[in-house]
Amino acid sequence: MDIGPGAHTMRGMLTPAPFRPATFVLALVFALISAQPLSAQPAMPAPILLKPDAVFDGIDPVPHAGWQVLVDGERIVAAGPALSVPAKARVIALPGATVMPGMIEGHGHLFLHPYNETPWDDQVLHEPLALRTARAVAQARATLLAGFTTERDLGTEGAGYADVGLREAIAQGIVPGPRLLVATRAIVARGAYGPKGFEPGVAVPQGAEEVSGIDEIVRATRGQIAAGADWVKLYADYHYQRGEPSRPTLSQAEMAAAVATAHDAGRPVAVHAVTAEGMRRAIAAGVDTIEHGDEGTAELFRAMHDHAIGYCATLAAGDSIARYRGWDGSGTPPGMVADTQRAFRLALAAGTPLCMGGDVGVFAHGSNAREMELMAAAGLSPAQVLMAATSGNARIFHQADRIGAVRSGMLADLIAVAGDPTRDIGAVRHVVLVMKGGVLISAP
Numbered sequence: 544m545d546i547g548p549g550a551h552t553m554r555g556m557l558t559p560a561p562f563r564p565a566t567f568v569l570a571l572v573f574a575l576i577s578a579q580p581l582s583a584q585p586a587m588p589a590p591i592l593l594k595p596d597a598v599f600d601g602i603d604p605v606p607h608a609g610w611q612v613l614v615d616g617e618r619i620v621a622a623g624p625a626l627s628v629p630a631k632a633r634v635i636a637l638p639g640a641t642v643m644p645g646m647i648e649g650h651g652h653l654f655l656h657p658y659n660e661t662p663w664d665d666q667v668l669h670e671p672l673a674l675r676t677a678r679a680v681a682q683a684r685a686t687l688l689a690g691f692t693t694e695r696d697l698g699t700e701g702a703g704y705a706d707v708g709l710r711e712a713i714a715q716g717i718v719p720g721p722r723l724l725v726a727t728r729a730i731v732a733r734g735a736y737g738p739k740g741f742e743p744g745v746a747v748p749q750g751a752e753e754v755s756g757i758d759e760i761v762r763a764t765r766g767q768i769a770a771g772a773d774w775v776k777l778y779a780d781y782h783y784q785r786g787e788p789s790r791p792t793l794s795q796a797e798m799a800a801a802v803a804t805a806h807d808a809g810r811p812v813a814v815h816a817v818t819a820e821g822m823r824r825a826i827a828a829g830v831d832t833i834e835h836g837d838e839g840t841a842e843l844f845r846a847m848h849d850h851a852i853g854y855c856a857t858l859a860a861g862d863s864i865a866r867y868r869g870w871d872g873s874g875t876p877p878g879m880v881a882d883t884q885r886a887f888r889l890a891l892a893a894g895t896p897l898c899m900g901g902d903v904g905v906f907a908h909g910s911n912a913r914e915m916e917l918m919a920a921a922g923l924s925p926a927q928v929l930m931a932a933t934s935g936n937a938r939i940f941h942q943a944d945r946i947g948a949v950r951s952g953m954l955a956d957l958i959a960v961a962g963d964p965t966r967d968i969g970a971v972r973h974v975v976l977v978m979k980g981g982v983l984i985s986a987p
């Protein structure tokens with residue numbers, strides 16, 4: 544509830560006004576600033592012309608050789624060959640580079656750091672919120688500098704609603720980072736998440752909000768949206784005890800109630816689902832994206848295609864965890880790696896909309912391109928991977944009118960990478976320029 548102006552008056556009456564030197568100096572500074580003539584105010588930044596070798600526009604699989612991009616304010620105003628350029632424009636030559644839309648991370652956790660640094664349980668249970676938030680600030684910066692200008696963050700994993708504040712700090716320009724679409728705490732079935740392994744019956748802080756029953760899941764959904772969630776994240780399955788396989792958790796009715804509540808509020812729904820039954824319920828509930836999908840079948844991926852449900856395979860998460868357990872990346876891949884690769888190929892064959900999202904946080908923020916390299920290794924062409932990471936994710940996340948393509952009128956979220964990423968996807972690791980909303984973050 545708003546305090547209202549009366550409370551401020553009350554506080555003013557109750558607080559005496561002693562002489563405070565700092566306040567006096569501040570008052571002087573403000574007086575001096577306000578005495579400046581208008582001409583001393585910062586001028587509007589000049590338009591910027593980017594001159595790379597080629598432009599990958601996010602939609603056409605073939606890069607446009609010789610194109611330029613003109614940015615004015617926060618938007619792209621023109622893209623094409625031989626643009627007419629205002630005399631005052633700042634020209635940035637990018638020889639040997641390709642300009643493309645800022646990339647969109649589809650599945651991240653800025654409040655987690657790699658599990659080989661600190662196990663997930665210890666992050667959730669033992670790291671203070673301020674530590675986790677400070678680290679998230681640094682990780683957001685690393686993500687932006689790696690060329691990811693938007694990120695969908697799918698749960699703080701025990702860090703409460705801190706993602707909402709981080710999203711606002713970035714939006715206000717207080718700290719650098721990608722535009723964030725956040726899910727806050729995420730929602731799990733009571734008893735079916737973690738950390739686990741303590742005296743039975745003792746309440747232990749959990750990595751997400753627990754619910755049981757339709758009333759509770761509706762209440763949690765509304766509460767998270769009220770706190771600032773852009774997306775609602777549900778767990779359709781998980782294991783109840785360590786060492787067990789994942790099993791369906793939320794009932795069909797619970798998931799349907801959460802989806803109806805979220806959609807009424809204009810929030811899309813992302814669902815963690817590893818089991819075929821969890822995926823089936825999520826599809827029936829009308830969710831917007833499914834994450835992981837290890838046990839997905841051709842039939843389920845076809846149903847996702849028919850209902851335009853996006854699929855985030857998170858290949859890099861399984862790959863990372865397998866490596867933390869000792870796999871060196873050669874020979875027969877371990878079960879979890881093989882499962883996601885198999886699921887990804889089924890989804891590709893079914894024409895399921897493919898989200899680019901690696902579950903970054905399990906592995907290092909800033910190395911988000913790992914998922915893109917694994918998508919290419921699993922059968923997508925580099926151009927298809929690039930489209931998934933730009934216009935594809937923009938469409939799946941209902942942002943295609945603002946980001947994900949190099950088109951006049953779109954927000955100037957642009958990057959330049961050395962070489963041609965449509966020939967070698969590894970080029971996205973060599974980011975030479977980052978611009979977000981027309982503001983240069985890094986440049987040669």
Ligand SMILES: [Zn+2]
Nearest residue numbers: 650652697902
């Ligand atoms: Zn995740």
